[in-house]
Amino acid sequence: MITDFDLDDFVTRTLHEDLLGGADVTSEAVIPADTRFRAVMDSRDDAVIAGMAIAEAFFRRLDPDVVLERQVEDGAHVPAGTDLLYLTGKARAMLTAERSALNTLQHLTGIATMTRAYVDAIDGTGCILLDTRKTIPGLRALEKYATRMGGAQNHRMGLWDAAMIKDNHVAVAGGVATAVRRAVDAGITDIIVEVDRLDQIRPALDAGATHLLLDNMDVPDLIEAVALVDGRVPTEASGGVTLETIRVKAVTGVTYISVGRLTQSAPAADIGLDYAAA
Incomplete structure (x- = not known):
C-alpha cells in the first residue's frame, strides 16, 4: 500500500506534461477514433515488479472502459519475457498513456530490483x-x-x-x-x-x-x-x-x-x- 500519495493528482500532472498543448497529435492524426487494440506489457529484464496499479491508472484515466488483466503482482520476481499486463481498449487512449505508464513502472521496478539484490x-x-x-x-x-x-x-x-x-x-x-x-x-x-x-x-x-x-x-x-x-x-x-x-x-x-x-x-x-x- 502506498500511503500519503495522491494517485489521481500524480496521473493528472504526469499526463499534463505530455498533453500540455492539448492533444496527442500523432495518435489523433494516424489512428481512427474507433480503433481498438489489445496490448501486452512485458518485462524484458529479470526484475522485481513495482508499480502495476500506478501504470494501470494511466490507461483507466484516458479510457475508463479499458479491460486490464494483470498477470503479476507487485513484489513478484519475474524472469525476462514475463507478461505483466494485458489491455484491451481504445487504441488512441492506450498509445497516449503508454509512455507515462511505462516510465513509472520501469523506474519503480528498477528500484525494487536493485533493492532485492541488496536484500x-x-x-x-x-x-x-x-x-x-x-x-x-x-x-x-x-x-x-x-x-x-x-x-x-x-x-x-x-x-x-x-x-x-x-x-x-x-x-x-x-x-x-x-x-x-x-x-x-x-x-x-x-x-x-x-x-x-x-x-x-x-x-x-x-x-x-x-x-x-x-x-x-x-x-x-x-x-x-x-x-x-x-x-x-x-x-x-x-x-x-x-x-x-x-x-x-x-x-x-x-x-x-x-x-x-x-x-x-x-x-x-x-x-x-x-x-x-x-
Whole structure:
C-alpha cells in the first residue's frame, strides 16, 4: 500500500506534461477514433515488479472502459519475457498513456530490483536493509514503496518522523552531546545520531541517542562500535555501501545498513508494451 500519495493528482500532472498543448497529435492524426487494440506489457529484464496499479491508472484515466488483466503482482520476481499486463481498449487512449505508464513502472521496478539484490546479499545475517531520503523530489512515496517491494524497510519518510543529528548539526550545536541533549529537551523520542568516530559513541548514548548511524566506518571500526554499543540501541552502517561490500558490513553485527543508491542510482527496468489488433 502506498500511503500519503495522491494517485489521481500524480496521473493528472504526469499526463499534463505530455498533453500540455492539448492533444496527442500523432495518435489523433494516424489512428481512427474507433480503433481498438489489445496490448501486452512485458518485462524484458529479470526484475522485481513495482508499480502495476500506478501504470494501470494511466490507461483507466484516458479510457475508463479499458479491460486490464494483470498477470503479476507487485513484489513478484519475474524472469525476462514475463507478461505483466494485458489491455484491451481504445487504441488512441492506450498509445497516449503508454509512455507515462511505462516510465513509472520501469523506474519503480528498477528500484525494487536493485533493492532485492541488496536484500539477497545479506540474507541470513539478521541485518535489515534500509532506504534513505535520497529520492527524486515529488516521488518519495513511490520510490520508498518500491524499496519495500524489493524487501527493504523504510528509514525516515521525511524530516518530521524522527530527529537525525548529522555532522553539520553537531558542528553548529558545538558537539554530539549538546546536540542530543537539545533534542531530548525538545521532547523528541526517536533520536538518530550520526557518528563517524568511535569516541563519539559514548557521549551520544549518555546524552540520550536512541539509534546510532555509523557513518563511513570500515569493518574493524564497525565491529568495535557494535561492541561499545552493546545492544543498548540499534546500530546502522551507512556510507558508500555497495553490493560487493554490504555483506561484510552486515556480519559485523549492525542492526541495519542503509543504502542511498537504491533510490538515487537504480537503473530503469526494460519493460515494453506491444499491440495486436483486438
